[in-house]
Amino acid sequence: MENILEERNREFKELFPEFKALYNLEGNQSMIKYHDTIDGLRNVYRELLSELKNGDNYYVIGDPERYNTSDIEFFKDFIRKRIRINLNAKMLLTYSPLALEYKKYELNFGEKIHILPSEVKLDINFIVTDKKLIVNQIIEPHITLVIENKSIVKMQQILFELLWEKY
Template sequence: MEDVLDERKKVLTKHMGDFTTIFNLRAGEGTLRYYESLEAVKGVYDDILKDVRPGDYYCVIGDVERLLELDQKFFAGFLERRSGKDLDIRLLYTDSERARYGKQFARNCNQQVKILPEGTRLTTSLVITPQKIVINQYETPFSCIVIQTKSAIQMQKEVFEVMWRSIPE
């Protein structure tokens, strides 16, 4: 019995740092969630629009063609709903006909678009808002990771800003 208690004490001591970290987090902060299936991914995108507030930044590094290939009807509707929000939308897209069209008519869609260097191929997209980071996989199995940690969001936003400034209009 004493050996069992000693073993459990060792395990508790080993994980005490993790427990302390979890205990010290504020509500809704510091979460990492994984979603698998196209339906789950679409739910995450719906949640993004529910969470953002007027004036929030909304930054994307992605391939709009590949996103739309996942579910043309849903994601075309999502892009339209997003453009109706009062957001600071900035998009870094891989070069494609749809990306160039988006850049040409960016003002009509309440967004700014820059095109990544020719030949850039992305297998995931990255969405950055003040509330979360969403990393969405374009290939099967369809999945995404949602990170809601302030420091991770800030770091990704800073990286986005570096990329944004380095790409010409």
């Protein structure tokens, strides 16, 4: 376990300068934020709720079994608040009993859900909206990256749509 964490930390340290370089791509229109605590993750999700508006795209790739374990009550509250906003919400979820349960009730939550093949295992959750990309690692250490760059966000939306059509 310790070796895995060390390897992930090393990989992140190698990639971080590239992420940081994105900060200057379009002047004040580009930003990268990094958080390494659960409190930081909560703040990212709170900020996201305050920014989302009716009709916005809200695309997710994730593992609901694993992201809920980091702070179950917080995420239940987040979902309750998020569904009050009329979003174009699409989710690609890893195969699990919880994902299948979400799929059953997708219309109640104003979501469209596709289930990924059972062999797909994810260690991150991914959210892309019209303005930002949020990537959070759901294993220790809990790392969250927020990227606000029009080109990167647009590319991630396109990639999501391609995956959506495939699954």
